[in-house]
Amino acid sequence: MLFEDLRPQVTHILENNDESVTDRLYMICKLLKDNIDHYDWVGFYFKNEDKEELKLRTYVGEKTDHDIIPFGKGICGQVAISNKNFVVPDVQAQSNYIACSLTVKSEIVIPLFKNGENIGQIDIDSESSDPFTEKDERFLEFVNQEVAKIL
Structure with a gap:
C-alpha cells in the first residue's frame, strides 16, 4: 500500500477519541x-x-527485552540526543546498535516533537537490507506530527 493511501487512515485512527492514546498508538503500529x-x-x-x-x-512485532533504552544507547538512544532522523541501512555496520532480533537487518527511527521538544520516537525494524527511502522518512514524520496532536 502506498504511503499516500495510509495518511487518511492514520488521521482517522488518531481522531478516534473513544480509544485511549495508547490504543490508538498501537493501532498505528499495526496499520x-x-x-x-x-x-x-x-x-x-x-x-x-x-x-x-x-x-x-506500545509496539507490534516480535517481543523485545528493550523496554527501557538509555539516552545515547543504540539507534533510539542516539535519536533522543541528536533530535534527527536516523536511517540505518545495515545494523551490523553500526557499532552503537542494540540487537532486538537476529533477523533485523535495518532500522529507521524518527523523533517525535511536541511544542518543539523531542518527547519520543517511532522505531521501525526491517528484516530487509536497506529498504528505507526518503519517502519512508517523510511519511513517518507525518505520522509523528499527527501523533503529537493527541498527546
Whole structure:
C-alpha cells in the first residue's frame, strides 16, 4: 500500500477519541506493520518522565527485552540526543546498535516533537537490507506530527 493511501487512515485512527492514546498508538503500529512490507517491527518510545531514558509504550512485532533504552544507547538512544532522523541501512555496520532480533537487518527511527521538544520516537525494524527511502522518512514524520496532536 502506498504511503499516500495510509495518511487518511492514520488521521482517522488518531481522531478516534473513544480509544485511549495508547490504543490508538498501537493501532498505528499495526496499520503500518500490516500494510508496509518492509516494516517488521513498529513501536513508539517516549521519554520516561524526567529520566535520561526512553520507555517503550506500545509496539507490534516480535517481543523485545528493550523496554527501557538509555539516552545515547543504540539507534533510539542516539535519536533522543541528536533530535534527527536516523536511517540505518545495515545494523551490523553500526557499532552503537542494540540487537532486538537476529533477523533485523535495518532500522529507521524518527523523533517525535511536541511544542518543539523531542518527547519520543517511532522505531521501525526491517528484516530487509536497506529498504528505507526518503519517502519512508517523510511519511513517518507525518505520522509523528499527527501523533503529537493527541498527546
